[in-house]
Each structure stands twice: as structure tokens, then as C-alpha cells.
Amino acid sequence: MQLVVARVGRAHGIKGEVTVEVRTDEPELRLAPGAVLATDPASAGPLTIETGRVHSGRLLLRFEGVTDRNGAEALRNTLLIAEVDPEELPEGEDEYYDHQLMDLDVVTEDGVEVGRITEISHLPSQDLFIVERPDGTEVMIPFVEEIVTEIDLEEQRAVITPPPGLIDDRAEIASSREPADEPRAPGDES
Structure with a gap:
């Protein structure tokens, strides 16, 4: 190859x-x-x-x-x-060649199908999986240990634990503000 x-x-x-x-x-x-x-x-x-x-x-x-x-x-x-011999593996334990990762199925830890890796983008800070979803849209998943928890070449899949909002629109919004206090009557210390 x-x-x-x-x-x-x-x-x-x-x-x-x-x-x-x-x-x-x-x-x-x-x-x-x-x-x-x-x-x-x-x-x-x-x-x-x-x-x-x-x-x-x-x-x-x-x-x-x-x-x-x-x-x-x-x-x-x-x-x-x-x-390169297609059977050759990189020297590092958790390292992969791009051709080994292409077309892997991407699933969440609880088995929900996300899509299939169609491209790997090598950026200065990290690599990204470009994943084609079943509906044809694409999602970018950072190839970092905290998100991509397992690569199983025999099963041809990558298991991810995405943070909220990475693969869906249900992002958790955290506010640094405390909820507004109810107005108190003078002398009310409750």
C-alpha cells in the first residue's frame, strides 16, 4: 500500500x-x-x-x-x-495509521451509532475524525483520549464518549451566575 x-x-x-x-x-x-x-x-x-x-x-x-x-x-x-505493508503497525501502542482508521464505525459507549470515519484531518493541536452520519451530515470528533475511548480494529469500530453538544444539539449550558434572589422584606432573615 x-x-x-x-x-x-x-x-x-x-x-x-x-x-x-x-x-x-x-x-x-x-x-x-x-x-x-x-x-x-x-x-x-x-x-x-x-x-x-x-x-x-x-x-x-x-x-x-x-x-x-x-x-x-x-x-x-x-x-x-x-x-508500506498494509499489515504493518506503528511502533507506539496507541498509534494508528490513517488507513487503519478509515471507514471505522463510530459508536457511543452505550452502542448508539454515530456514523463512519470518512476522513482524518491532521491539525497542529490534534487530529480530527470527520464522521459521516447516517443522514449524510458530517460531524468532527477530536481524536483525543478523553473522547475516543477505544479503537477496535477487529470489530472495525471506534467507541466515543462525546461531551454534550459534540454530536447533538443538546448542549448543557452552565451559568456562572447564581439564580436571582427573591426580594426580601426588611428584617426578614430567612
């Missing part, structure tokens, strides 16, 4: 290095020197990583045969694609 692991950004310097937008949780595995990656567009590759380094918080790669700025700039916006 093929997974997009990075997108080539702009050229860096004059010796063929490029910045890359990493799209994998395992860049040290997928973007290591010697890795051969397919590309989109296919005409740009395959590319073999010659060197990699981090500079000012950005990953810089140099590919075999790309020796100058013009060659590096020609690769801009190219997607880098790794071949």
Missing part, C-alpha cells in the same frame, strides 16, 4: 537540498537516507534520499542526482510516497 509521507517545498541553498512538509509520524523511518520513494507526479521519480538534516526546525532532504538549486526547485510540490 502507498502512503504519502511528505511534500517537497522550496529549494534550500544552491546544492540541491529541499525543504519538506512531513506527513508521517515516523520521518526517521520513512525519510531516511537510502529510502526510495515514488512521487506524484510520477514523472518526478522515483527519488532516492541521499541525505537528510534538520535546519531551523525544518527537515531538509537531498536526493541522488539532484545537485543544484534548479533541480531542487523543479521538485517543488511533489508528493513523496512510501510503499
Whole structure:
């Protein structure tokens, strides 16, 4: 199976290095020197990583045969694609590849069907499941431990405990104000 692991950004310097937008949780595995990656567009590759380094918080790669700025700039916006065994699992215990989570049924702890995961959005602060409900509408569910309590790949389901208002319109509204006191007659201390 093929997974997009990075997108080539702009050229860096004059010796063929490029910045890359990493799209994998395992860049040290997928973007290591010697890795051969397919590309989109296919005409740009395959590319073999010659060197990699981090500079000012950005990953810089140099590919075999790309020796100058013009060659590096020609690769801009190219997607880098790794071949991954579909049975391979991430190293971490509670980590999943996107393809493992796609199409899982989403249910609440008490078994109420919410929908099916159709997309996973990777945001800087957290990941979101985009869930298509049975009526065709979509709901976004943060992929955080407090809400997604179980991923069961064998049963093909994700169990959630949504806070009020996340998947329905019945949000609990809490007020910080105390209820208004009844007017009291002077001297009434009850």
C-alpha cells in the first residue's frame, strides 16, 4: 500500500537540498537516507534520499542526482510516497495509521451509532475524525483520549464518549451566575 509521507517545498541553498512538509509520524523511518520513494507526479521519480538534516526546525532532504538549486526547485510540490505493508503497525501502542482508521464505525459507549470515519484531518493541536452520519451530515470528533475511548480494529469500530453538544444539539449550558434572589422584606432573615 502507498502512503504519502511528505511534500517537497522550496529549494534550500544552491546544492540541491529541499525543504519538506512531513506527513508521517515516523520521518526517521520513512525519510531516511537510502529510502526510495515514488512521487506524484510520477514523472518526478522515483527519488532516492541521499541525505537528510534538520535546519531551523525544518527537515531538509537531498536526493541522488539532484545537485543544484534548479533541480531542487523543479521538485517543488511533489508528493513523496512510501510503499508500506498494509499489515504493518506503528511502533507506539496507541498509534494508528490513517488507513487503519478509515471507514471505522463510530459508536457511543452505550452502542448508539454515530456514523463512519470518512476522513482524518491532521491539525497542529490534534487530529480530527470527520464522521459521516447516517443522514449524510458530517460531524468532527477530536481524536483525543478523553473522547475516543477505544479503537477496535477487529470489530472495525471506534467507541466515543462525546461531551454534550459534540454530536447533538443538546448542549448543557452552565451559568456562572447564581439564580436571582427573591426580594426580601426588611428584617426578614430567612
